Amino acid sequence: MLNERKIMVLQAIIDDYIRSAEPVGSRTIARRYNLGVSPATIRNEMADLEEIGYIIQPHISAGRIPSDKGYRFYVDVLMEPSEIPEGKRSEIQRRVGAISHEVEQLVQEASKLLSVLTNYVAVVLAPQMNKCVIERIQLLALDEYRILLVLVLYPGLVQNRIVRMPGTYDPDALPQISRELTERLQGVAYRDLLSSLIKEIKREYGDLGAALLDVIAGELVDSKQEKVFLSGAISIFEQPEFKDLERAKGLLGLLEQKDALSGLISTLSRYSGVQVTIGRENPMEEIHECSVVTSTYSVGSKVMGAIGVIGPTRMEYANVYSVVELLANSLSEVLTDLIK
Amino acid sequence: MLNERKIMVLQAIIDDYIRSAEPVGSRTIARRYNLGVSPATIRNEMADLEEIGYIIQPHISAGRIPSDKGYRFYVDVLMEPSEIPEGKRSEIQRRVGAISHEVEQLVQEASKLLSVLTNYVAVVLAPQMNKCVIERIQLLALDEYRILLVLVLYPGLVQNRIVRMPGTYDPDALPQISRELTERLQGVAYRDLLSSLIKEIKREYGDLGAALLDVIAGELVDSKQEKVFLSGAISIFEQPEFKDLERAKGLLGLLEQKDALSGLISTLSRYSGVQVTIGRENPMEEIHECSVVTSTYSVGSKVMGAIGVIGPTRMEYANVYSVVELLANSLSEVLTDLIK
DNA sequence: GTTAGCACTCTGGCTTGACGAGTGCTAAAG
DNA sequence: CTTTAGCACTCGTCAAGCCAGAGTGCTAAC
Numbered sequence: 001m002l003n004e005r006k007i008m009v010l011q012a013i014i015d016d017y018i019r020s021a022e023p024v025g026s027r028t029i030a031r032r033y034n035l036g037v038s039p040a041t042i043r044n045e046m047a048d049l050e051e052i053g054y055i056i057q058p059h060i061s062a063g064r065i066p067s068d069k070g071y072r073f074y075v076d077v078l079m080e081p082s083e084i085p086e087g088k089r090s091e092i093q094r095r096v097g098a099i100s101h102e103v104e105q106l107v108q109e110a111s112k113l114l115s116v117l118t119n120y121v122a123v124v125l126a127p128q129m130n131k132c133v134i135e136r137i138q139l140l141a142l143d144e145y146r147i148l149l150v151l152v153l154y155p156g157l158v159q160n161r162i163v164r165m166p167g168t169y170d171p172d173a174l175p176q177i178s179r180e181l182t183e184r185l186q187g188v189a190y191r192d193l194l195s196s197l198i199k200e201i202k203r204e205y206g207d208l209g210a211a212l213l214d215v216i217a218g219e220l221v222d223s224k225q226e227k228v229f230l231s232g233a234i235s236i237f238e239q240p241e242f243k244d245l246e247r248a249k250g251l252l253g254l255l256e257q258k259d260a261l262s263g264l265i266s267t268l269s270r271y272s273g274v275q276v277t278i279g280r281e282n283p284m285e286e287i288h289e290c291s292v293v294t295s296t297y298s299v300g301s302k303v304m305g306a307i308g309v310i311g312p313t314r315m316e317y318a319n320v321y322s323v324v325e326l327l328a329n330s331l332s333e334v335l336t337d338l339i340k
Numbered sequence: 341m342l343n344e345r346k347i348m349v350l351q352a353i354i355d356d357y358i359r360s361a362e363p364v365g366s367r368t369i370a371r372r373y374n375l376g377v378s379p380a381t382i383r384n385e386m387a388d389l390e391e392i393g394y395i396i397q398p399h400i401s402a403g404r405i406p407s408d409k410g411y412r413f414y415v416d417v418l419m420e421p422s423e424i425p426e427g428k429r430s431e432i433q434r435r436v437g438a439i440s441h442e443v444e445q446l447v448q449e450a451s452k453l454l455s456v457l458t459n460y461v462a463v464v465l466a467p468q469m470n471k472c473v474i475e476r477i478q479l480l481a482l483d484e485y486r487i488l489l490v491l492v493l494y495p496g497l498v499q500n501r502i503v504r505m506p507g508t509y510d511p512d513a514l515p516q517i518s519r520e521l522t523e524r525l526q527g528v529a530y531r532d533l534l535s536s537l538i539k540e541i542k543r544e545y546g547d548l549g550a551a552l553l554d555v556i557a558g559e560l561v562d563s564k565q566e567k568v569f570l571s572g573a574i575s576i577f578e579q580p581e582f583k584d585l586e587r588a589k590g591l592l593g594l595l596e597q598k599d600a601l602s603g604l605i606s607t608l609s610r611y612s613g614v615q616v617t618i619g620r621e622n623p624m625e626e627i628h629e630c631s632v633v634t635s636t637y638s639v640g641s642k643v644m645g646a647i648g649v650i651g652p653t654r655m656e657y658a659n660v661y662s663v664v665e666l667l668a669n670s671l672s673e674v675l676t677d678l679i680k
Numbered sequence: 681g682t683t684a685g686c687a688c689t690c691t692g693g694c695t696t697g698a699c700g701a702g703t704g705c706t707a708a709a710g
Numbered sequence: 711c712t713t714t715a716g717c718a719c720t721c722g723t724c725a726a727g728c729c730a731g732a733g734t735g736c737t738a739a740c
Contacts, residue, residue, distance in 0.1 A: 379702095
């Protein structure tokens with residue numbers, strides 16, 4: 001059914017369309033990719049490819065463009081992830097590695113790099129707190145009403161909050177309480193820090209412990225909002241498919257809703273490794289004309305976040321695939337080093 | 341030179357143009373704003389207004405639109421900031437006040453509110469670290485190689501870094517060093533924490549102090565990058581002046597460069613209180629067709645950040661002015677409360 | 681199975697012309 | 711001196727019509 005030549009024609013259509021964004025006709029293929037047959041033959045093959053659903057004719061007198069199904073076949077079967085030359089490779093690793101002091105800044109740099117290297121929109125989710133485990137809790141007296149709560153998570157995240165106490169308190173009690181809380185909660189997954197557990201502990205302490213635990217519980221709720229970094233949003237205007245303002249607005253609107261965006265990327269990167277989601281495979285209508293390439297990154301052996309690239313379905317899959325893979329790996333390495 | 345009637349005509353032109361985005365002609369004014377004179381008279385007044393440079397004729401057979409100079413006169417002389425009804429007022433204060441636990445989230449909410457209330461692009465600069473003063477430095481032993489450095493700043497910001505020590509160290513020394521560093525650096529402005537001072541202290545400690553101080557110095561450098569929160573970027577597509585993709589791209593490009601954006605807002609909000617910058621008064625070419633309304637906000641009596649709204653020069657100045665003012669004040673109040 | 685030829689379809693860009701909005705000027709009226 | 715009516719003139723916009731170009735499917739011949 002899919003003989004050698006059909007595959008070559010399909011590949012030619014996809015390659016050409018990715019390059020030019022114009023429907024590609026039989027003559028173009030015959031001229032540019034010398035398959036040794038005439039346009040008429042190619043037309044016949046194209047008619048077959050269209051019947052299987054790999055390509056589409058936007059209107060009767062136009063060339064063909066790949067369908068989502070066509071891209072899927074391309075990504076799964078035909079595509080070879082492009083080699084990133086060693087020079088560029090090490091340059092990227094150097095730039096990611098250069099920012100080793102602050103996680104958020106590192107993540108932001110990664111998103112910039114991702115968008116520059118692909119020319120599409122890059123999204124990077126910061127390491128997710130609710131995948132962490134509590135390592136240590138430390139209370140520091142600030143003044144007679146305020147306490148600084150420092151929450152050290154594994155791997156490698158630190159949170160702090162200033163807690164206002166309802167009345168004055170005994171600062172000398174803090175080290176002891178810190179030790180006990182740490183002992184009690186160490187190793188507990190951040191997301192498991194449920195109210196039940198907190199209530200249980202609450203009973204054992206007086207007002208001080210209660211107020212503190214309320215704050216920790218509050219923090220838990222907030223943490224639902226994961227931080228997400230976005231770069232290269234304007235790049236969508238480089239793509240002819242977004243000449244249409246309405247469509248561009250739809251996508252931009254999604255990009256502005258950080259929570260929806262973060263949800264999207266985590267959903268798509270459900271499985272580790274590089275994932276490609278094409279067109280209507282995407283869960284949201286705004287990106288039914290887009291493809292998303294995602295990958296997770298890890299700290300140590302633990303998946304802690306995800307990165308992704310959003311572009312038109314007519315995307316340079318081979319390049320994006322490699323870049324996403326490389327960057328996710330670099331990020332994992334640097335973060336893992338940071339924590340050790 | 342500017343008699344009563346000219347002013348009324350100017351006001352009519354500006355009001356109408358802000359509403360409709362269409363050049364407004366003499367007949368429209370005569371019809372809609374009954375000044376009691378005929379279109380012909382109004383035409384004469386308009387010719388005069390054009391001569392002074394308050395209005396412009398985009399092309400010969402069109403009505404007039406206000407010039408930057410016209411808007412300037414309007415903002416300085418004619419405009420009355422619109423009253424925000426008490427209901428809305430308290431609703432806003434409630435929503436800002438609801439998020440009292442985390443500064444960044446608070447600031448982000450403020451930016452969302454600002455864009456929703458104005459329908460333009462909102463920018464909020466987070467409280468600026470380098471306007472803070474060091475309040476306390478605390479070192480916590482994490483494990484045999486790592487130390488957690490907590491830097492408490494006044495007013496109300498906390499920073500932390502994980503410091504990797506070159507070798508093992510004596511954890512028992514940390515409390516003492518913390519105390520001494522705090523004593524030594526307390527009250528020093530964050531931006532004055534220069535290498536000279538750090539070097540001086542460095543001499544007194546061994547390796548431990550040296551590594552730590554390097555990190556503090558590093559932090560100082562990073563802090564140049566102030567955090568900035570953006571909302572409502574898509575709203576620019578609601579404005580007919582950005583139907584032209586090229587122009588929209590220019591503005592969006594600026595909005596993506598967070599450092600340029602942050603620089604812009606701090607420059608424009610140099611003086612405290614609400615500032616309006618119109619069209620070509622703006623320092624950057626990308627926003628020569630935009631106006632920016634900014635205000636600073638304070639923590640206690642100290643200016644700590646700024647908020648701003650960017651829209652087309654044809655902006656609803658009266659409303660934006662009031663909203664910016666209100667939101668800056670609300671932010672100041674909540675932040676000040678938070679710190680006390 | 682492949683190819684050449686041909687009639688047909690559809691898009692996109694260009695031109696054209698009519699229409700409407702708005703102006704400036706002039707001359708008359710107040 | 712100020713205001714107004716009238717008029718000729720200028721542009722921008724929009725729809726209609728037209729043409730060229732690209733590409734197809736089909737048929738018949740190789």
